Amino acid sequence: MTKSQILILTSNDEIGEKLTNILHQNEDFHISRVNDVINLESAIASTSPDLIIWDGQDNLTDLPQLLTNFNDHHAEISVILLGNEPTYAMVLNALRGGCVDYLCPPFIEEDVLSIVNNSLKRSRKSEQSQIILSRMTEGIMVINPEGRMIFINHAAKQTFELETGNLIGKHYKEILHNTDLIALLEPYHTAENLHGEISLSDGRVLNCQVTTIPEIGYLISLQEITHLKELDRIKTDFVNAVSHDLRSPLTAILGYVELLERVGEVNPQQKEFIQRVRLSVQSITALINDLLDLGRIEAGFDSQKEITPLGAIVRYSLEGLSNTITSRSQVLELDIPAETPFVLGNPVRLRQMCFNLISNAIKYAPIGGKIRIQISATDEHVIMQVSDNGPGIAPQDQPHIFDRFYRASNQPADASGTGLGLAIVKSIVEDHQGRVWVDSLLGHGSTFTVVLPIVEKP
Ligand code: ADP
Numbered sequence: 001m002t003k004s005q006i007l008i009l010t011s012n013d014e015i016g017e018k019l020t021n022i023l024h025q026n027e028d029f030h031i032s033r034v035n036d037v038i039n040l041e042s043a044i045a046s047t048s049p050d051l052i053i054w055d056g057q058d059n060l061t062d063l064p065q066l067l068t069n070f071n072d073h074h075a076e077i078s079v080i081l082l083g084n085e086p087t088y089a090m091v092l093n094a095l096r097g098g099c100v101d102y103l104c105p106p107f108i109e110e111d112v113l114s115i116v117n118n119s120l121k122r123s124r125k126s127e128q129s130q131i132i133l134s135r136m137t138e139g140i141m142v143i144n145p146e147g148r149m150i151f152i153n154h155a156a157k158q159t160f161e162l163e164t165g166n167l168i169g170k171h172y173k174e175i176l177h178n179t180d181l182i183a184l185l186e187p188y189h190t191a192e193n194l195h196g197e198i199s200l201s202d203g204r205v206l207n208c209q210v211t212t213i214p215e216i217g218y219l220i221s222l223q224e225i226t227h228l229k230e231l232d233r234i235k236t237d238f239v240n241a242v243s244h245d246l247r248s249p250l251t252a253i254l255g256y257v258e259l260l261e262r263v264g265e266v267n268p269q270q271k272e273f274i275q276r277v278r279l280s281v282q283s284i285t286a287l288i289n290d291l292l293d294l295g296r297i298e299a300g301f302d303s304q305k306e307i308t309p310l311g312a313i314v315r316y317s318l319e320g321l322s323n324t325i326t327s328r329s330q331v332l333e334l335d336i337p338a339e340t341p342f343v344l345g346n347p348v349r350l351r352q353m354c355f356n357l358i359s360n361a362i363k364y365a366p367i368g369g370k371i372r373i374q375i376s377a378t379d380e381h382v383i384m385q386v387s388d389n390g391p392g393i394a395p396q397d398q399p400h401i402f403d404r405f406y407r408a409s410n411q412p413a414d415a416s417g418t419g420l421g422l423a424i425v426k427s428i429v430e431d432h433q434g435r436v437w438v439d440s441l442l443g444h445g446s447t448f449t450v451v452l453p454i455v456e457k458p
Pocket residue numbers: 360361364365388390391392393401402406407408409410411416417418419420421422423446
């Protein structure tokens with residue numbers, strides 16, 4: 001077994017010698033001495049101590065700061081604070097500075113040996129955890145509340161091609177230069193949990209999760225997801241290609257179905273069958289159009305944006321829906337100011353987003369039900385709300401309704417759909433740097449809220 005390295009930091013020769021003599025009784029200990037905190041770093045470099053016995057009496061006023069700095073740089077080394085004349089403040093400083101124990105006169109052999117042994121045992125355990133963390137293939141970093149690095153494992157160093165020198169204690173902005181990561185970490189001390197994707201210069205993509213660890217700081221974990229992104233791209237390409245190739249034959253089928261009735265007499269039963277074929281082809285076409293739209297929005301093909309008044313967009317989308325509202329005897333309440341703020345957007349997509357939300361409200365509100373559309377604004381955002389008094393959405397369904405193909409359980413039997421409408425809404429809103437969410441109470445109705453950033457009219 002290799003010997004445990006113990007470094008005693010004291011300018012008091014008498015104490016230094018006394019402790020050295022006691023500790024020498026254990027043959028597994030190797031004892032070194034340093035008499036001034038100024039020489040501590042070089043002593044650490046030459047002895048690689050597992051444990052430091054630190055005489056706090058020498059630098060009483062700077063002690064808390066010295067201990068905190070030390071911990072930031074050498075979290076792997078345990079410290080026992082030594083106090084010749086122990087005071088309450090000193091013990092408190094020791095605890096706050098992360099010391100594992102406290103030694104004070106009289107130095108009784110048995111006590112000293114047992115305190116040192118226990119501290120070494122604890123530091124071995126934490127050493128094991130450090131080894132496990134450092135060998136993980138996931139990148140792990142921990143920063144303290146001031147943004148200084150207190151732990152970084154090998155995988156994280158490799159990912160960001162960091163030099164092998166001592167990174168501990170440095171501010172993360174000094175060592176990490178990945179712009180995605182810096183942008184993601186920017187609000188680290190105000191946000192509860194952050195996560196996002198970051199791209200590396202070699203094309204790899206990482207999922208980055210920032211978790212708050214109370215009293216310690218922030219844990220940043222990095223998992224490579226390049227293969228998942230690639231699979232997602234292949235799947236999207238496949239869906240787009242299939243959707244595209246299906247559209248032409250469907251258009252042909254619909255065309256011939258329309259012709260059937262014109263080329264000769266059909267009996268009422270044949271007429272009904274033709275109508276069913278027509279409806280089925282129309283619903284597959286709607287599904288394919290939705291899929292192609294999603295693909296286009298996600299691929300960023302609609303990047304052309306112009307300054308658009310949201311109120312006009314809502315009124316425009318209502319034009320295509322007013323007949324359905326009338327046929328369902330529903331009441332439409334509009335609370336839209338004559339002049340609504342401007343947003344920077346793609347008018348076609350914004351209309352599609354409004355159309356999807358309003359047509360859902362119409363579809364899910366009962367016959368004779370109520371639909372309300374409201375537009376309001378804050379200094380920086382325009383808020384659109386579409387409410388209905390339909391069946392509402394169960395709490396367990398609410399987190400999923402913006403996913404592709406998700407259809408909640410309590411929808412009315414006559415409400416047909418593809419489960420893609422809200423996925424399209426979400427993609428459009430996010431493409432416009434906005435947010436969308438639902439507030440809903442089962443049996444009472446739902447309110448969908450869209451918040452978009454306002455732009456100044458030129
Ligand atoms: P769908 O084509 O099924 O309407 P959406 O993506 O538009 O697909 O909506 C997903 C699911 O969310 C719907 O199937 C429905 O269960 C629920 N939903 C959406 N809007 C409403 C609403 N206004 N009221 C109640 N449920 C709704």
